[in-house]
Amino acid sequence: MIRRLPFKRIKWPGWVVLILLGVFIIIGIGKWTGDSSEEVVKQKDEKEVSSIEVEQDTENTDRYTMLINTPVIENSLLKKSIHEWITKQKESFLSEVKSQKDVLGASNRAHLSIQVNVKKGAKDTTSLIFNSYKLVDSIYGENHVKTFTIDSSHNILQLTDILTTSEKTLDEVRSNIKRQLKKDDMVKNNLIDKKVNEALKDPNSWNWLVNQSALTLYLEKSNITEGETGTLEVEVPLKEKISTVQEKKDNDEKVLKPGEKYVAITFDDGPSVQVTPRVLKILKQHDAKATFFMLGSQVEKYPSIAARVANSGHEIGNHTDHHMDLTKIGESRMVQEVQKSNQKILEATGQSPTLIRPPYGAINPNVEKVARNNGSSLILWSVDSQDWKSKNTEAINQLVQKEVVSGSIILLHDVHPTTADALPKLLTTLEEEGYHFLTVSQLLSMQEKYTAGTYYGKT
Structure with missing residues (x-):
C-alpha cells in the first residue's frame, strides 16, 4: 500500500511557509557556523597575543602607590627600550612626589599605574601599547601612551618597515591628522601649528599601531598644544599596501643583471646637519642608493637626519663611535667603540648595521676578530676620492673618473660641502658611462653571485 505523503495535502500558502522556514534554518546554521569560525579565529589570535607574559610590580608607601605591568621579553634591545621608558x-x-611631599600623606597619596595591552597588527606584527596614568596632588591625572611594534622574533619595527611609504603618502597622512585635530573640540583652540608640524615630521618617532586598513597614532597633547597634557588617539584610513618586512625588502631590491656596470657610492663620518640632507636630495634626483658609514657620536647628535637616511632606502654601516684608530686601542675599548655605535644607529634608524668600516682603513687580527664576533663584515674601498684632502669639486670628479671600474667602492664624506657640490656631476658622468648605483651589500652579493672578485675586506 502506498501511503500518501502528508505534504500532498498542503495547499500553496503552506508551501511558501515551509520554504521560508527552510531558508531561515539554513541561514541560521550558516550564521552559527560562521560565528563559530570567527570565534575560533578570534580565540586563536587572543591565544597568540597572550603568549607574551606580563609581570606585575607594586609598591606602597605613605605618600604614593605604584602598579607597573611589564611584559616578559627575551629580545635584549626591546627589553632595554621598554625598561628605559618605564624608568x-x-x-x-x-x-x-618629592616636590609635593609636604601635602602628600596616607589620606592623600599619589598614584602611578602602567598597564600594557598586546594587540595583533598587520601581517605578522604585534603592538605593545603601554598606558601610563599618573596622579599627583591633582583632581585630574595625566595619561601617556608608548607603543612598540614588533615582529615574530620580537625585533622592534619602524613604521617604514611595514608600510610602503612615500613622501606623498606621508604628507596625505599628516594632512588627515591635522584635519582631525582641527575638528577636535578638546584641542583645536590650543593647537600650535609649529609644534604639530614638528611632532609629525619623523614617522619613525610616532607612537603607532597599524592593521590592514588603518593607522592609529597616539599623540602627546603637550607636543602639539599649549599647556595641555594627556594623549590623543587619531585613526587614519590607509590606502597604501601593508607589507611584511621581507616583502618590503624584496620590493626595494633592484634587479641585478650580469654584464652591467655597477658601483657602490659610500659616505663616511656623518651624519652632518649641513651636508647630509643635500646629499640625500641629490641621490634621490638620480634614483641612486648609497651606503652611509656613520659615527655613533654623530648619530647621537643628529638622530633625525640618520633616520632620514634610513627612510630614504639607503644602507647604513658602522664607522665606530668616535672615529678612533682601532689598531691603536685595546680590544675591550675596540668592542665598546663598535657596540656603542651600533646601538646608537639602531635606536635612531631601526637598522642594525652588519658592515663596519674601520677609521683610516686600519685593520689587524684583533679588529677582524671584533668584527667577526659582532656578526659584521669589514668594508674598505677601492676608489678614494680624497674629498677630505682636496675639498675641490673638480679634483674630486677627476680622481674618481680616473680610478673607477665596475665593482668599485667609492669613498666620499658627507661632512664636506664640497663633496655635495661635486656629487651631481659625479653621478651624471657615471650614469652617462653606463654605471648603476648599488649599496655595498648589493654589490658584494652581485660579486659573490656572478664573479670571484675582491670583497674589499669582507671577513
Whole structure:
C-alpha cells in the first residue's frame, strides 16, 4: 500500500511557509557556523597575543602607590627600550612626589599605574601599547601612551618597515591628522601649528599601531598644544599596501643583471646637519642608493637626519663611535667603540648595521676578530676620492673618473660641502658611462653571485 505523503495535502500558502522556514534554518546554521569560525579565529589570535607574559610590580608607601605591568621579553634591545621608558615614567613620577611631599600623606597619596595591552597588527606584527596614568596632588591625572611594534622574533619595527611609504603618502597622512585635530573640540583652540608640524615630521618617532586598513597614532597633547597634557588617539584610513618586512625588502631590491656596470657610492663620518640632507636630495634626483658609514657620536647628535637616511632606502654601516684608530686601542675599548655605535644607529634608524668600516682603513687580527664576533663584515674601498684632502669639486670628479671600474667602492664624506657640490656631476658622468648605483651589500652579493672578485675586506 502506498501511503500518501502528508505534504500532498498542503495547499500553496503552506508551501511558501515551509520554504521560508527552510531558508531561515539554513541561514541560521550558516550564521552559527560562521560565528563559530570567527570565534575560533578570534580565540586563536587572543591565544597568540597572550603568549607574551606580563609581570606585575607594586609598591606602597605613605605618600604614593605604584602598579607597573611589564611584559616578559627575551629580545635584549626591546627589553632595554621598554625598561628605559618605564624608568623614565617612574623617575618623573617620583620627582613630582618629592616636590609635593609636604601635602602628600596616607589620606592623600599619589598614584602611578602602567598597564600594557598586546594587540595583533598587520601581517605578522604585534603592538605593545603601554598606558601610563599618573596622579599627583591633582583632581585630574595625566595619561601617556608608548607603543612598540614588533615582529615574530620580537625585533622592534619602524613604521617604514611595514608600510610602503612615500613622501606623498606621508604628507596625505599628516594632512588627515591635522584635519582631525582641527575638528577636535578638546584641542583645536590650543593647537600650535609649529609644534604639530614638528611632532609629525619623523614617522619613525610616532607612537603607532597599524592593521590592514588603518593607522592609529597616539599623540602627546603637550607636543602639539599649549599647556595641555594627556594623549590623543587619531585613526587614519590607509590606502597604501601593508607589507611584511621581507616583502618590503624584496620590493626595494633592484634587479641585478650580469654584464652591467655597477658601483657602490659610500659616505663616511656623518651624519652632518649641513651636508647630509643635500646629499640625500641629490641621490634621490638620480634614483641612486648609497651606503652611509656613520659615527655613533654623530648619530647621537643628529638622530633625525640618520633616520632620514634610513627612510630614504639607503644602507647604513658602522664607522665606530668616535672615529678612533682601532689598531691603536685595546680590544675591550675596540668592542665598546663598535657596540656603542651600533646601538646608537639602531635606536635612531631601526637598522642594525652588519658592515663596519674601520677609521683610516686600519685593520689587524684583533679588529677582524671584533668584527667577526659582532656578526659584521669589514668594508674598505677601492676608489678614494680624497674629498677630505682636496675639498675641490673638480679634483674630486677627476680622481674618481680616473680610478673607477665596475665593482668599485667609492669613498666620499658627507661632512664636506664640497663633496655635495661635486656629487651631481659625479653621478651624471657615471650614469652617462653606463654605471648603476648599488649599496655595498648589493654589490658584494652581485660579486659573490656572478664573479670571484675582491670583497674589499669582507671577513
